[in-house]
Amino acid sequence: MNCNYCKSTKLEYLLSDTNSTYTYCSNCKKNFDLAHKHIAIDALLKKLLNILNTSNERSLKIEVTQENGSILLIINNIRVFKTDFKYDFLKKDVYYLENIISELVQDSYKFNLSKVDIIVSE
Template sequence: MTCNYCKSTTIKYLLSDTNSTYTYCGDCNNDIYRAHKYIAIDSILKRILNNLKTLNEKNLKIEVKKENGFISLLINDIKVFETDFKYEFIKRDIYHLENIIHELVEDYYKFDLSKVDIIVC
C-alpha cells in the first residue's frame, strides 16, 4: 500500500474489537483520525452485540452519546461502556451507526422492533 497523500509505503495497521483492520500512514499520519474514530465506534458495536445476547427484556433502548471527549453506550438507561472520543460525529457517522445498531437488533428475533429505541447523538 502507498499513502495517497505523501506516497510513503509506511502503512500502520490497527485491529478493532470487531476484527476490522484500519490503516493510516506512519509517516504523515494521513487517516489516523479516521482509523481511531472507527476503532472507538467498533468498540461500541461490540458491546451492543454482547449485551443483546444476554438481555431478556421486551423493551430496548440503546443510546450512544458523545460528550466531554467521551463516547458512551447506554442500554435501557444503564451506562455499559465509555471510551475516549475526541472526534467529530458527522451526519454520515450517525446515520451509519444507527443503521448498524438497527440491523444488530433486527438479527435478534426476541426483540419487537416496535419496542426498540435507538438514539445516536
C-alpha cells in the same frame, strides 16, 4: 503498499474489536483520526452485540452519545460502555450508527423492533 498522499511505505494497520482492519500512514498521519474513530465505534458496537445476545429485556432504549471527549453506550438508562472519542461526530456517523444498531437488533430475533428505541446524538 504506499501512502497515496506522501508515498511513504510506513503504514500502520489497526485491528478493531470486530476484526476489521483500519490503515493510516505513520509518516504523514493521513487517516489517523478516521482509523481511531472507527476503532472506537467498532468497540461500542461489539459491546452492544454482546448485550443483545445476553439480554432478557423485552424492550430496550439504546442511546449513543458523546460526552467530555468520550463516546457512550447507554442501555435502558444505564451506562454500559465508555471510551475516548475526540473526533467529529458527523451526520453520516449518526445515520450509520442508527442503521447498524437497527440491523443488529433485527438480527437478534428475540427483540421486537417496535419495542426498541434507538437514539444517536451528534
